[in-house]
Amino acid sequence: MFRHTADHLDWLVLGDSTLILDTGTPEHTDARREYVQTFGQYRNRDGGFWVASTDPLAADQALTGTTAVSHVHAAALLTDRAADLVTRYQLTTWRHLLGILDQLGPTELIRQVRGAERSDPHGERWPRSKTHDDASAVFCLV
Numbered sequence: 001m002f003r004h005t006a007d008h009l010d011w012l013v014l015g016d017s018t019l020i021l022d023t024g025t026p027e028h029t030d031a032r033r034e035y036v037q038t039f040g041q042y043r044n045r046d047g048g049f050w051v052a053s054t055d056p057l058a059a060d061q062a063l064t065g066t067t068a069v070s071h072v073h074a075a076a077l078l079t080d081r082a083a084d085l086v087t088r089y090q091l092t093t094w095r096h097l098l099g100i101l102d103q104l105g106p107t108e109l110i111r112q113v114r115g116a117e118r119s120d121p122h123g124e125r126w127p128r129s130k131t132h133d134d135a136s137a138v139f140c141l142v
Contacts, residue, residue, distance in 0.1 A: 001077065004142065007069055014062040015051030016080035018087075022073040022098055072142045076101050081113060081135035088126050089116045101139035110135050 002011040002019060013019050044055050052058055076098060085091050091112070092100070100109050113135050121131050 002075055004069065009067045009069055009072055009075070009142070010064070011067065012062045012064045014058065018076075018078040018080070018083040020076040020078065020094055020098060021067055022075065023067060023071045069142060074098060074102060075140045075142055077138040079134055079136045081133040082106075082109060082137045084126075084135075085109065085113050085116065088128065089113075091116060098139075101137060102141075106137040106139060109137050 002009050002021075009021070011019050011021070044051060044053060044058055080087075086094055086097055097109065100112070114132070116126070117132055120126050123129075123131070
C-alpha cells in the first residue's frame with residue numbers, strides 16, 4: 001500500500017504483494033515471498049515469510065519506506081499473480097508492465113497473466129502450486 005502526502009509517498013509491502021513506483025527503479029517487493037513457495041511451513045514465522053493474516057504480528061514484519069513525490073510518475077499495486085508476468089513467467093519487464101497498466105489498464109494485465117496460466121495448465125514450464133491464483137492490480141498516476 002502507499003500513502004500520498006504533500007511531498008512524499010510512504011509505502012508498505014508485505015508478503016505476496018508488489019508495489020511498483022515509476023522512479024527509474026520501479027520495484028518494491030518483499031523478496032522473502034520466494035521462500036514460501038518452496039517452504040510453506042515457514043509462513044508467518046521468524047526467519048520465514050510474512051503475509052497478512054489473522055496474526056497481527058505480521059504487520060510488524062512489513063517492509064516500509066518513503067519516496068519523494070517529485071521522483072514518482074506513477075504507482076502500481078499488484079498481487080503476486082499479477083506480478084508473475086514479470087517475476088515468474090518473465091514475459092515482460094517492470095517498465096513494460098507499467099506501460100500496459102497506463103495504456104490498457106489492469107484488465108489487459110490480468111488477461112495476459114491468465115493467458116500465460118492457460119498456456120501451462122500443469123505448471124511444467126512455470127512450476128506453481130495451482131493453475132490460477134488471485135490476480136489484482138491498481139494503477140495510479142501521481
